[in-house]
Amino acid sequence: MSEAVPLSLTINGERQQVWIEPRLSLADLLRHHLRLTGTHVGCEMGSCGACLVVQDGRVVHSCLSLAVQAEGSSIQTIEGLSESGVIADLQAAFHERNALQCGFCTPGMLMTAHELLTKTPSPTREAIRDALSGNFCRCTGYEAIVDAIETTAMRRAGTHA
Amino acid sequence: MTAPLSPLDRPNSYIGKALPRPNAKRLLAGRGRFTDDMHLPRMLHAAFTRSPYAHAKIVSIDVEEARAMPGVRLVATGADLAKLCTPWVGALLHFSGMKSPPQYPLAMERALWAGEPIVAVLADTRAQAEDAAERVNIVFEDLPPIVDIDLACASGATPLHEGMADNISFKTTIESGEVGAAFAEAAEIVEAELTFGRHTPVTLEPRTILADFEPGERSLTVHHSTQTPYQFQDIFSRHFGLDESRVRVIAGDVGGSFGMKLHVYPEDMATVALSILSERPVKYVADRGESFLNDIHLRDHRVRAKLALASDGAFLAMRVEDDTAIGAYSAYPRTSAVEGNQVVRLMGAPYKITNYKADLNVIFQNKAQTSQYRGVGHPIACAATERLVDLAARKLGIDPFEIRRRNYVTSDMYPHTTASGYRFERLSLDECLTKLHRLMNYPALRAEQAALRERGIYRGIGLATYVEITNPSPAFYGIGGAHISAQDGCVLKVTPSGEIQCAISVAEQGQGTETIIGQIVADVMGVDRMRVRVTTGDTETTPHGGANWACRGAGIGGETALQTARKLKANVLAVAGVILQMSPDALDISEGAVIERATGAPRMGLGELAALVYFRSDTLPPDAQANLTVAHHFAPKGFPFAFTNGIHASLVEVDVETGFVKLLKHWVVEDCGRVINPLLVNEQVRGGVVQGLGAALFEECLYDDQGQLLNGSLADYLVPMACEMPDIVIDHVETPTLDTELGAKGCGEAGTSAASGAALNAVNDALTPFETEISQIPMTPQRVLRALGAV
Numbered sequence: 001m002s003e004a005v006p007l008s009l010t011i012n013g014e015r016q017q018v019w020i021e022p023r024l025s026l027a028d029l030l031r032h033h034l035r036l037t038g039t040h041v042g043c044e045m046g047s048c049g050a051c052l053v054v055q056d057g058r059v060v061h062s063c064l065s066l067a068v069q070a071e072g073s074s075i076q077t078i079e080g081l082s083e084s085g086v087i088a089d090l091q092a093a094f095h096e097r098n099a100l101q102c103g104f105c106t107p108g109m110l111m112t113a114h115e116l117l118t119k120t121p122s123p124t125r126e127a128i129r130d131a132l133s134g135n136f137c138r139c140t141g142y143e144a145i146v147d148a149i150e151t152t153a154m155r156r157a158g159t160h161a
Numbered sequence: 162m163t164a165p166l167s168p169l170d171r172p173n174s175y176i177g178k179a180l181p182r183p184n185a186k187r188l189l190a191g192r193g194r195f196t197d198d199m200h201l202p203r204m205l206h207a208a209f210t211r212s213p214y215a216h217a218k219i220v221s222i223d224v225e226e227a228r229a230m231p232g233v234r235l236v237a238t239g240a241d242l243a244k245l246c247t248p249w250v251g252a253l254l255h256f257s258g259m260k261s262p263p264q265y266p267l268a269m270e271r272a273l274w275a276g277e278p279i280v281a282v283l284a285d286t287r288a289q290a291e292d293a294a295e296r297v298n299i300v301f302e303d304l305p306p307i308v309d310i311d312l313a314c315a316s317g318a319t320p321l322h323e324g325m326a327d328n329i330s331f332k333t334t335i336e337s338g339e340v341g342a343a344f345a346e347a348a349e350i351v352e353a354e355l356t357f358g359r360h361t362p363v364t365l366e367p368r369t370i371l372a373d374f375e376p377g378e379r380s381l382t383v384h385h386s387t388q389t390p391y392q393f394q395d396i397f398s399r400h401f402g403l404d405e406s407r408v409r410v411i412a413g414d415v416g417g418s419f420g421m422k423l424h425v426y427p428e429d430m431a432t433v434a435l436s437i438l439s440e441r442p443v444k445y446v447a448d449r450g451e452s453f454l455n456d457i458h459l460r461d462h463r464v465r466a467k468l469a470l471a472s473d474g475a476f477l478a479m480r481v482e483d484d485t486a487i488g489a490y491s492a493y494p495r496t497s498a499v500e501g502n503q504v505v506r507l508m509g510a511p512y513k514i515t516n517y518k519a520d521l522n523v524i525f526q527n528k529a530q531t532s533q534y535r536g537v538g539h540p541i542a543c544a545a546t547e548r549l550v551d552l553a554a555r556k557l558g559i560d561p562f563e564i565r566r567r568n569y570v571t572s573d574m575y576p577h578t579t580a581s582g583y584r585f586e587r588l589s590l591d592e593c594l595t596k597l598h599r600l601m602n603y604p605a606l607r608a609e610q611a612a613l614r615e616r617g618i619y620r621g622i623g624l625a626t627y628v629e630i631t632n633p634s635p636a637f638y639g640i641g642g643a644h645i646s647a648q649d650g651c652v653l654k655v656t657p658s659g660e661i662q663c664a665i666s667v668a669e670q671g672q673g674t675e676t677i678i679g680q681i682v683a684d685v686m687g688v689d690r691m692r693v694r695v696t697t698g699d700t701e702t703t704p705h706g707g708a709n710w711a712c713r714g715a716g717i718g719g720e721t722a723l724q725t726a727r728k729l730k731a732n733v734l735a736v737a738g739v740i741l742q743m744s745p746d747a748l749d750i751s752e753g754a755v756i757e758r759a760t761g762a763p764r765m766g767l768g769e770l771a772a773l774v775y776f777r778s779d780t781l782p783p784d785a786q787a788n789l790t791v792a793h794h795f796a797p798k799g800f801p802f803a804f805t806n807g808i809h810a811s812l813v814e815v816d817v818e819t820g821f822v823k824l825l826k827h828w829v830v831e832d833c834g835r836v837i838n839p840l841l842v843n844e845q846v847r848g849g850v851v852q853g854l855g856a857a858l859f860e861e862c863l864y865d866d867q868g869q870l871l872n873g874s875l876a877d878y879l880v881p882m883a884c885e886m887p888d889i890v891i892d893h894v895e896t897p898t899l900d901t902e903l904g905a906k907g908c909g910e911a912g913t914s915a916a917s918g919a920a921l922n923a924v925n926d927a928l929t930p931f932e933t934e935i936s937q938i939p940m941t942p943q944r945v946l947r948a949l950g951a952v
Contacts, residue, residue: 023288037198038191040416042365043449047875050365078191091189095181098844101671103188104195104365104416125888132883136875138365138417139671141851141912142883144844 009070011036012080020067027051027062029070030077038078038107042136049135050104052111053077059115078107087114090152099148101139109135113149122153172752173687175680176903179840182676183691184669193414196369196386201442204371205234207432208290208445210280210297211454212272215306215527215868216321219270219279223298227282230296232289235439237281239267242434247400249425251491253641256498259331259523261491262322266431271304273321273489274527275869276454281431283439287446306527306868310463310486313524321489321525330491331498331523335505337580338516343478344469351552352467355545356937358861359461359486362534363880366416367447368456370429372436380407383433388418388668388709394700395644396425396494397433412698412708415670419852420534423710424457425493453873458862459534461486462504462541468549469516474559476568478516479509479549479580483541485531486524492532494643498523500531503538503630506581508546511590511626511806512568517580527868535852536913537711539629544918544938547625551922555929561624561922562598565808566591569626576800583630586799588806589894590626593830597624597808600892601828606812614930620825621927623811625918631833631907632716632803632898634796648796649718650704651725653682655733655789657775659753659768661686661693663725666706667718668698672909673841674714678722680837681903685726686733687750688767704792712805712907715837717797720901725793736787737770799900807831807894807911809850811919812887815927817949820942822858822924824887827916832894833908839893842908847889849912855881856913857920857938 004019011034018033030036030053042050044063051063054076081087090113093099100106109132116123116131123131128146137145187193210227224236248263268279280297284290307313307321313328321328344350371384381403387393390410398405415422428445436443447455462485469477483504487497505519554564569590570577577585597603603622610620638645651665663682669675675695683690697703706721707713730750737755738745741764749756754763755770773780774787781787797803810828815821829846836842859879863871872878897904917938925934928948935948946952 021288031197032200035200036191037195038193040195040366041197042367043875045449045874045876048365082190091186094189095185098181098185098673098840100185100188101673101844101848102364102366102415102417103185103193103671106188107191110189129883129886134882136363136365136880136882138363138419138852138880139848140844141847141849141889142886143847143888146883 005068007067007071009072010074012077022068024067025063026065026067026070029067030062036077036079040104040107042104047136049108049112052108054111059111078110081114089155090114093148093152097144097148097151099140099144105135105137109137109145116149117153117156122157125150173683173689175684175690176837178838180676180680180838181840182673184675188414195366195414195416196371196384197446199371199384201371201373204442204444205283205285205439206287206290207435207443208282208287208294209278209428210294210299212268212275212277212279214272214301214303215275216304217272217301218304219268219272220300220302222280224280226298227293227296230289230293232285233282233293234285235283235435237435237438239265239269239279242266242431243269245401245434245437246430249400249493251493251496253496253638253643255641256331256496256502259496259498260325261330264490264493266427266434274529276529278427278431281435283435283443308526308528308864308866308868310484310524310526313486313526314522321527328525329522330487330525333502333505333521334519335581336518338478340478340480340516340518343516344480347469347477348472349470349556350467351470351549351556353545353548353552353936355464355548357460357462357541358939359458359531360856360860361453361456361458361862362419362421364417364419364421367449367452368422368426369446370432371442371444372433373442374436374440376440378407379403381433382409382411384411384413386415387412387422388415388670389423390668390698390700391666391705391708392423392494392645400430401433401437409701412668418670420537420710421456424495424532426455428455449875450873453870453878455529457492457532457534458529459531460541460856461531464504464541464545466508466545466549468553470553470557474553474557474564474567476512476514479514481505481508481519483519484522484524486526486528488528488530489525490530492530494645495533495638497530497532499533500538504541506583507539507542507628510579510583510628511570513570514580528864535849536910539627539910539914540853540856540917543625543627543915544921547918547922551925562594562603565624565626566594584800585804586898586900587896588628588804589832589896590806592894593806593808593832596892596894597810597828597830600830600890601810619815619817619927619930621813621815621923621925623919623922623926624808625915625922626808627806627911627915629712629805629907629911629914630802631712631805632797633711633713634801636801637711646705646707648794649706649721650792650794651721652704652790652792653725653729655767655771657771659766659771661688663693663695663722664703665695665697665718665722666704666708667714668708670709672714672845673838674718676841677715677719677837681719681722682726685723686730688753692753704794712909715905716803716901716907717795719837719905720903721793721795723903724795725791728793729791732788732791733767733770736774736785737765739782739785740770740773741765797900803834803898803900803906805831805833805906805908805911807915809915809919811923813920813923813927815924815945820945822940822945824854824885826887827889829889829912830892830894831908831911832896833911834906835895835897835904836893837905843891845909846891846912849910850889850916851881851886853913853916854886854920857917857940859939861939
């Protein structure tokens, strides 16, 4: 353990200045210091995808990043993406299709889906399943999630009612 | 399809409609409130020092260095916590002769599995608590572990527990008819020895508990990621000597449970004890490694079974031996014997088998506990039975569909009692089989399979018929002395503005309990479902009930809500009759208003009525008694269980060069009685199927011969991911139970119950040209290649 160090970064558009232990993970900073509890921790080793956040435009595992590595960066969590409305259609499609059960994996799933549709606006079902290969869901069996992402892609392309 | 309870096109008709879950929106916005999201003033964090050995004597414990670490507020040993918490024993009275030793929050003289907690540390942060836990110095004397089930049962094996003669926790034999004679007369006999790997639930949210003891009132509030808050209220009260009325258990959002979050874990009891000791809130969150070590494991069976056949394919008799290893202690309060007990009682259940004998051995060893998890015994019984059925079909040259049809319990046999004593009200085995045959276009798949085989592509089709225990009565646990309720309670209240609040004792972990309860209440009360608010999961604000286990939420909880809503509706109409000077029988409620039954003419809104009752009771006649709050309980009656049934089919492709199995498609035809919400039923089935497919292909807790778990992380333990799973086609047959008005049975476990058996048969079907078979799950590439003789 060592002395606390200063950290400043932007989270969901809000500037944050905090003192943290150097060993603190980005996930723990978000959850336990800033109380942004929509980001979840499932495996603490980058396997399950529950902790995904957007850092400077890229989706990263917040459990594998040290908070100090995020100095000066801009982070979007599920709270920020929700409030900005950019994934409102994805969230609506997940809701209609019941593409979540317990909801613990859901913020991470939405991060992956958001990144996929940003890069690949019309993915095949296989490509959607492939993109989700780092997101573990124990409840749904995945098919409804694939359906919801596919529906959102088609709606955005104007090919789906 | 059966007719709905009321026409689906009338206003506020919700039973039978596919509707999304109102409570899912906040989860989608990252606004869930899981237990680890809670933060209480002066809260401390717990971490544990654990046994590195599977079996060791604890010679001495030195906590001084840990106590001096930064942020540490308290360090406690087993002896410290045993003063606060009475030990528990995982045995039930109706499992005659069952034994298990007393278990304490922390290990006392010996550690009995690798990962067993021995010392607890409380600190200001979790990281500080973990740092200090590493500075606890324990001197161990390692002892030989019991790992292998045959060695555990060998004559002369050292008993794991003092005072016990052997390592058998429970054994039972079930016998019916003339098994020996039937085998002697059989035209053919097929047999199999099947091994089912030990796996673990891997709920994405780990076990989490936040205990808050208030010393002034001696009250305890526990925020707990559990599916059975009422059971834990009872347990915390009894084992800590607290008044039950002052123990409150709150299950907020729960990130998956599947049966894993209804057992007592040492860390749960330790966390409560630590809050009592420190008089501060204490939180414990299992990390993933701790989850692998100490969440209950499941399955771990070796089943030897054989089936006697007549030359026409009729099943004459079945013989079963199940050996199952459960770890060092039987789980509390439900025991670790229920799974094995259900295996030996469910084998062959869908078929006309009267000559039946089964032996069960439940065995202690130095590993993590196994106990109930989604499906409880069903996946083992289903896979073993269905493997024998496919072997019989192959031996006699009968199609797998046909041999099942010939041997199913038939529609003229209900009510039917199986050889093991289970009673079926009515199943739809043949209808489901017929529907599946059409749904999957079976002849076309067989033609395709044959054509592809010519090209060296090996596909297989596997079937698995299941029956499933749902809507359990007290026959399950109550008669065994466990304080586990089979009944549920519901309180319904009309608010002054005419909305409905519902507090009910079935719980929500994402399966949609609150949604279907809301649908039922709104349907009966004649209001928009968005004007019904359902709350669950808090022992202080909801009636006592069973909560969630064994597929009971829709069947028992739903019926409770239905009956309660009917009582409330009668009360509303009684008051309306007084106000409107009409007979209540001439009135009804629709779209939130009291209407004239004959004409449909609205007479007054529910809000208008409630406002009169609550604010202007002076305007009501003196004898008018307005009860706009109703409490009602329902306990299942009639058959001890409402059995569901169905059939799965799996289509796989086996790469005979690499041993990889690709899941191409999966079909399910299921009958859970009345479907309240088809959207939610289908997703329960899909999620369950994928858990079963994980068991079939990937999931296994691997131990070495010293009892060390070798793959306790999500990098090493494989779970099914999106890219490996097939699309799943689902259809329904509806045979409502007549034991309730609602007619619903459970649907949550059937997917898991049959998926692994269907996949096992499918892979074996694919391997047919090689005249080999695989009889172990998970069917890893290595095991497939071994079956092919390639390694």
